[in-house]
Amino acid sequence: MGQITLQDVQKSFGPVHIIKGADLDIADGSFVVFVGPSGCGKTTLLRLIAGLEDVSGGKILIDGKNVVDTPPAKRGLSMVFQSYALYPHMSVRGNIGFGLKMAGLARDEINRKVEAAAATLNLSPYLDRKPRELSGGQRQRVAIGRAIVREPKAFLFDEPLSNLDAALRVQMRIEVTRLQKQLGTTAIYVTHDQVEAMTMADKIVVLNGGKIEQYGSPLELYERPANLFVAGFIGSPKMNFVTGELALQRGAATIGVRPEHLKIERDGGSGWPGTIAVAEHLGSDTFLYVDAGSLGMLTARYIGELSLHAGDRVSLVPDPARIHRFDESGNALRG
Amino acid sequence: MATRQTQFLARSLLTPAVGLLFVWMIVPLALTIYFSTLHYSLLDPGSEAFVGLENFRYFLTDPAFLASLQNTLVLVGSVLALTILLGIPLALLMDQPVIGRNFVRLMVIAPFFVMPTVSALVWKNLLMHPVSGLFAWLAKLVGATPIDWFNDVPLFAVILIVAWQWLPFATLILLTALQSLDEEQKEAAEMDGASAVSTFIYITLPHLARPITVVILIETIFLLTVFAEIFVTTGGGPGLQTTNIAFLIYSQALIQFDVGSASAGGLVAVVIANIVAFFLVRIVGRNLEA
Ligand SMILES: Nc1ncnc2c1ncn2[C@@H]1O[C@H](COP(=O)(O)OP(=O)(O)O)[C@@H](O)[C@H]1O
Ligand SMILES: [Mg+2]
Numbered sequence: 001m002g003q004i005t006l007q008d009v010q011k012s013f014g015p016v017h018i019i020k021g022a023d024l025d026i027a028d029g030s031f032v033v034f035v036g037p038s039g040c041g042k043t044t045l046l047r048l049i050a051g052l053e054d055v056s057g058g059k060i061l062i063d064g065k066n067v068v069d070t071p072p073a074k075r076g077l078s079m080v081f082q083s084y085a086l087y088p089h090m091s092v093r094g095n096i097g098f099g100l101k102m103a104g105l106a107r108d109e110i111n112r113k114v115e116a117a118a119a120t121l122n123l124s125p126y127l128d129r130k131p132r133e134l135s136g137g138q139r140q141r142v143a144i145g146r147a148i149v150r151e152p153k154a155f156l157f158d159e160p161l162s163n164l165d166a167a168l169r170v171q172m173r174i175e176v177t178r179l180q181k182q183l184g185t186t187a188i189y190v191t192h193d194q195v196e197a198m199t200m201a202d203k204i205v206v207l208n209g210g211k212i213e214q215y216g217s218p219l220e221l222y223e224r225p226a227n228l229f230v231a232g233f234i235g236s237p238k239m240n241f242v243t244g245e246l247a248l249q250r251g252a253a254t255i256g257v258r259p260e261h262l263k264i265e266r267d268g269g270s271g272w273p274g275t276i277a278v279a280e281h282l283g284s285d286t287f288l289y290v291d292a293g294s295l296g297m298l299t300a301r302y303i304g305e306l307s308l309h310a311g312d313r314v315s316l317v318p319d320p321a322r323i324h325r326f327d328e329s330g331n332a333l334r335g
Numbered sequence: 336m337a338t339r340q341t342q343f344l345a346r347s348l349l350t351p352a353v354g355l356l357f358v359w360m361i362v363p364l365a366l367t368i369y370f371s372t373l374h375y376s377l378l379d380p381g382s383e384a385f386v387g388l389e390n391f392r393y394f395l396t397d398p399a400f401l402a403s404l405q406n407t408l409v410l411v412g413s414v415l416a417l418t419i420l421l422g423i424p425l426a427l428l429m430d431q432p433v434i435g436r437n438f439v440r441l442m443v444i445a446p447f448f449v450m451p452t453v454s455a456l457v458w459k460n461l462l463m464h465p466v467s468g469l470f471a472w473l474a475k476l477v478g479a480t481p482i483d484w485f486n487d488v489p490l491f492a493v494i495l496i497v498a499w500q501w502l503p504f505a506t507l508i509l510l511t512a513l514q515s516l517d518e519e520q521k522e523a524a525e526m527d528g529a530s531a532v533s534t535f536i537y538i539t540l541p542h543l544a545r546p547i548t549v550v551i552l553i554e555t556i557f558l559l560t561v562f563a564e565i566f567v568t569t570g571g572g573p574g575l576q577t578t579n580i581a582f583l584i585y586s587q588a589l590i591q592f593d594v595g596s597a598s599a600g601g602l603v604a605v606v607i608a609n610i611v612a613f614f615l616v617r618i619v620g621r622n623l624e625a
Contacts, residue, residue: 050526052525072522072525072526073525073528073529079523081519081522081523082519083517083519085517085519085520085522086520086523087520087523087524087538087541088542089541090537090541098524098527098529098537099526099527099528102527102528102529103528146523146527
């Protein structure tokens with residue numbers, strides 16, 4: 001079991017208020033991603049749950065029990081650090097088995113569990129190597145092995161893939177997700193990369209400036225962002241925002257349209273006219289950065305190849321069903 | 336230094352400095368070797384004669400030699416043990432965030448800047464003096480008989496003084512090493528359920544293996560030649576109790592005025608230092624490999 005609940009969790013470092021009241025319900029077995037810009041308090045929130053920092057207020061419940069005064073080791077959680085934090089003088093076997101050794105398990109039981117974990121992570125051939133003799137991806141796997149071997153109630157990951165190259169990151173992303181589903185253990189995963197969040201999460205927590213902006217499934221966040229921040233943060237390329245006359249016509253202070261919901265027509269169409277400033281041709285997609293005069297720069301995405309180039313004039317037609325409306329304070333207007 | 340010209344230029348520019356250093360080293364060494372084969376006593380000028388290895392036989396078979404060799408090893412070993420065993424807890428303490436930490440650090444480092452002769456004088460006259468020393472006063476305060484340090488436990492007294500001087504060095508090296516220990520590693524150990532003691536044994540101590548090795552190697556080089564502290568406090572005595580190799584050579588040359596024998600002793604000391612270095616590198620040197 002690994003059901004985690006946060007109730008008005010606060011954290012200040014001296015006079016600086018970092019976490020400004022977080023309420024969250026994480027269901028057992030789910031994969032929850034904390035996402036937000038750098039410095040918004042993701043790591044701090046994760047460390048509060050882990051017990052590496054003390055809360056300044058509020059409650060953290062694990063399976064219904066308030067753990068704010070419980071030391072980290074007793075919370076039954078395990079953590080994968082951004083720097084991996086492997087013990088450099090211990091072999092892979094020693095690293096993975098350290099927690100079990102500290103728990104006082106018998107040696108052959110430790111060996112059995114370490115070998116099982118190593119087999120799951122394809123680390124068996126490296127059990128007697130030192131961390132410095134491993135590649136980045138292998139070290140990452142050792143760090144994960146150290147987390148799973150203790151059969152925790154939940155895994156905590158702090159940007160675990162940020163030190164890997166792009167190709168390996170995609171591969172590990174899939175492996176971590178698959179492993180979590182296979183074990184059925186609750187996971188909280190911190191990242192600043194919204195693509196990682198969208199692809200891995202059952203549910204996403206969008207953090208900004210120490211506050212939870214929205215909590216929901218990836219598609220909920222994509223289709224019904226609660227406010228301007230979430231709308232701009234989730235989705236790549238970023239959503240286009242338009243203010244002024246066009247927004248007022250629709251009864252909003254700001255309207256937003258995602259690049260993929262702008263239909264691109266040749267000049268003279270019925271949409272918003274503009275001139276292409278930059279055209280990116282990826283083969284699978286075409287991204288157009290369009291200077292739309294008083295509307296500012298708009299981004300449009302076309303699936304497939306579109307032979308338009310910088311300097312061409314186009315007209316962008318928003319999909320009326322996919323226009324997001326926001327009020328003055330940035331909150332989404334529904335209906 | 337990629338091209339042949341720059342290589343030639345570099346070599347020709349380096350030559351004078353290297354040459355001077357070479358001469359600087361080789362002349363005293365050659366002279367020492369030369370003197371060690373002579374009968375050469377300052378009390379008996381004009382009688383210099385080639386005696387082959389006679390001086391070495393004399394120096395090595397002198398009962399004082401074995402005694403001083405033993406004293407040297409005891410001194411080096413004890414000071415190493417004391418500085419490391421006390422340096423680790425001191426460094427751990429100084430790594431804690433306490434008020435006035437910088438001041439404490441400065442105070443701990445201070446003994447290292449005191450000249451050996453001065454610190455030996457202070458210890459001899461102000462601290463360990465059997466009548467007027469601080470320790471004697473403390474002993475009397477609790478009703479005990481004061482220890483006459485330099486008569487009752489002379490070697491131990493010298494060891495204390497030398498250890499006091501070298502403790503800052505060990506502490507400082509260990510402290511810098513502690514500060515380079517990754518905070519996340521300690522947190523990982525905490526998450527793994529390691530107690531403070533286990534964290535020290537399994538995480539901190541292995542991390543300190545390399546700096547401890549450095550401390551041992553560097554201190555040994557200097558401790559083999561401790562002289563001023565002995566000269567100022569005990570003069571090698573009582574008897575031979577605090578005579579180490581360095582002091583024995585000094586007493587041969589300048590107390591007994593036997594230059595030949597002192598030169599032979601000097602060469603023996605070089606050989607001993609090399610033997611010790613060889614074993615040290617075998618024992619602890621592998622910690623230095625990456
Ligand atoms: N130990 C600390 N003392 C003071 N301020 C801290 C401490 N840890 C984090 N902070 C501050 O808290 C804010 C959030 O940090 P963090 O949680 O690491 O952000 P994120 O992981 O989202 O990038 C930052 O502004 C950071 O400077
Ligand atoms: Mg962070």
